[in-house]
Amino acid sequence: MQWYWLADxxxxxxxxxxxxxxxxxxxxxFGMIMAIPIGLVQVTGPRPLAILARxxxxxxxxxxxxxxxxxxxxxxxxxxxxxxxxxxxxxxxILREAFPYAVFAFSISVAxxxxxxxxxxxxxVPKGELEAARAFGMRGFTLLRRVWLPRALQDVFPVLAGxxxxxxxxxxxxxxxxxxxxYGVGGMVRQETYRIYEPLLVVAGIYxxxxxxxxxxxxxxxxxxxxxxxxxx
Amino acid sequence: MLEMLALSPPGWGxxxxxxxxxxxxxxxxxxxxxxxxxFGGALGKLYGGPILRWILEIYTTLIxxxxxxxxxxxxxxxxxxxxxxxxxxxxxxxxxxxxxAAGIFVLGFVQGAYSTExxxxxMRAVPAGQIEAAVASGMxxxxxxxxxxxxxxxxxxxxxxxxxWLIVTKDTALLAVVGFSELALATRQAxxxxxxxxxxxxxxxxxxxxxxxxxxxxxxxxxxxxxxxQVARS
Numbered sequence: 001m002q003w004y005w006l007a008d009x010x011x012x013x014x015x016x017x018x019x020x021x022x023x024x025x026x027x028x029x030f031g032m033i034m035a036i037p038i039g040l041v042q043v044t045g046p047r048p049l050a051i052l053a054r055x056x057x058x059x060x061x062x063x064x065x066x067x068x069x070x071x072x073x074x075x076x077x078x079x080x081x082x083x084x085x086x087x088x089x090x091x092x093x094i095l096r097e098a099f100p101y102a103v104f105a106f107s108i109s110v111a112x113x114x115x116x117x118x119x120x121x122x123x124x125v126p127k128g129e130l131e132a133a134r135a136f137g138m139r140g141f142t143l144l145r146r147v148w149l150p151r152a153l154q155d156v157f158p159v160l161a162g163x164x165x166x167x168x169x170x171x172x173x174x175x176x177x178x179x180x181x182x183y184g185v186g187g188m189v190r191q192e193t194y195r196i197y198e199p200l201l202v203v204a205g206i207y208x209x210x211x212x213x214x215x216x217x218x219x220x221x222x223x224x225x226x227x228x229x230x231x232x233x
Numbered sequence: 234m235l236e237m238l239a240l241s242p243p244g245w246g247x248x249x250x251x252x253x254x255x256x257x258x259x260x261x262x263x264x265x266x267x268x269x270x271x272f273g274g275a276l277g278k279l280y281g282g283p284i285l286r287w288i289l290e291i292y293t294t295l296i297x298x299x300x301x302x303x304x305x306x307x308x309x310x311x312x313x314x315x316x317x318x319x320x321x322x323x324x325x326x327x328x329x330x331x332x333x334a335a336g337i338f339v340l341g342f343v344q345g346a347y348s349t350e351x352x353x354x355x356m357r358a359v360p361a362g363q364i365e366a367a368v369a370s371g372m373x374x375x376x377x378x379x380x381x382x383x384x385x386x387x388x389x390x391x392x393x394x395x396x397x398w399l400i401v402t403k404d405t406a407l408l409a410v411v412g413f414s415e416l417a418l419a420t421r422q423a424x425x426x427x428x429x430x431x432x433x434x435x436x437x438x439x440x441x442x443x444x445x446x447x448x449x450x451x452x453x454x455x456x457x458x459x460x461x462x463q464v465a466r467s
Contacts, residue, residue: 062399062445063438064406066417070424071434078430169300176410183302196314200307204299211298 005193006202009185016185017206019099023171023181026103028164031110036149038111039118053115060112065170069105073177077101102174110167117159121152154225161218165211172203182206245423245433252419253440259336259415260402266341267397271348276378278353289349296346302407308339309411332413336405344401351393355386388459395452402444416440 038056041049060068080086080095094100125148133147153160172183180188186203190196274293277285296304313335317327359382367377409417420437424430 058446059438059442062442064403064417064441066406066409067420067434067438067441070417070421071431071438074424075431075434078428165298172300172302173407175302183300186303196310197307200303200310204303204307207300207303208295208298 001198002195003198005189005195005198009189009193009199012185012188013182013202013206016180016182019179020168020171020181020183020210023099023102023106023174023179024164024168027106027110027167027171030103030107031114031167034107034111035114035118038115039120039122039152040144042115042119043122057112057116057119060109061116065105065109066173066176068109069102069173069177072105072108073098073101098174098177098179102171102177102179106167106170106174109170110163113166114160114163117156117163118152121156122148124155125151157218157222157225161215161222164218165214168210168214169207172207245419245427248419248423249416249433249436249440252414252416253444255333255413256402256405256415256417257444259333259340259405259408259413260398262333262337263340263344263405264398264401266337267344267348267401268352268394270341270345271350271352274345274349275352275356278349279356293346293349296343297350301343301404302410304343305339305407305411308342309335312338332408336408336413336415340401340404340408343404344397347397347400348394351397352386352390354393355390356382358389359385388456391452391456391459395448395456398448398452399445402448403441406441 038053042053045053077095086092086095129147129151130143133143138146171181174181175184175187178184182203186199189199193199274289277289281289313330316330320327363381363385364377367381372380405415406417408415409421412418414422416437420433424433427433
């Protein structure tokens, strides 16, 4: 084992780490924004929407993320240049980069997996609490914001933490479409230094630390949320 | 458009199906290896001594905290290197490990960590009374395991194991990155040489989806079979 290269490549790894974190945070953010309605319409939505959401979750969960990523980057990416006007539009600088495609693919994946979890969460909120909220005159969005969503999120918090760790572990796939995240930087270092194991071990170490941070952060959040269900006492 | 999917050489259909077959082969092998490791690991975690338990804890924690893609590279190089060094030190020739064997070993080792946790949880869920009853009837450890613990734990383990099967079929796609010609890599080659990216990736996605849906149906059937002896929970 030789580590002489580590100092030279430390800035690259920090840059890669930054990209990994951006990728993770953006994907979770956009993914959860989609997951909440996807879960909700399966519980209360009109039938066609509910079926659509179900099909979406099944397709996303039934196909490998790598294929989804390549489908979006190579498949959609190969079509965009042929749409007249796209090259001149303000969107072109975004569509030319690999990073937005990665965020898009991971967001959709998060939406598919966590949409399914949110469905269970919305279903699991006790009927009485929703009835109580309605009795207070809350309806529609207020009911969702004040009672239904907080209660649902609270119940699936540990599950979501696990899902976010899985999302983190999926981010290295972005390196296959030329995004230089931690894993991508590790691959570059391996090619330039001809060291086989050491860069991979550094990459693995970084991911272990990141996983640890997510786990600790969510445990801390979980403890801050007052637990109301009887079985937790 | 569709003639590109023809089974014989100008079309890529045959290549894709061969890839699918490789995918299923690797998935099945890795899954079986994973369950074998998981079974041993669960027994070790539940009945083993402190050192064994500690080693297994590190194994399951590390494997579950590192991305599969990194593990695949690490295990692939480390595994083949270790094997060759061992062979050389005993005076044998270096061997080239087939993609299939390496893929099965790598994914199986990763699956083993997850299986260990699933099977350990299932074993713990077996009511203590049943095990005590077995002890009281004079069953020896191995007999108790074979007759009571394993059959009683299967219904508890099945949902988790079904999930792991779905995960491993999808994880085989990661092997494309190390260059095994399974479905994902075959698709990439087909898409790259015909430039029909969208169509080939959609076809590949549909093939994976079909595998998932068929597997789900099979697992529902198996689960119903194994749950027939269980008292329905209220």
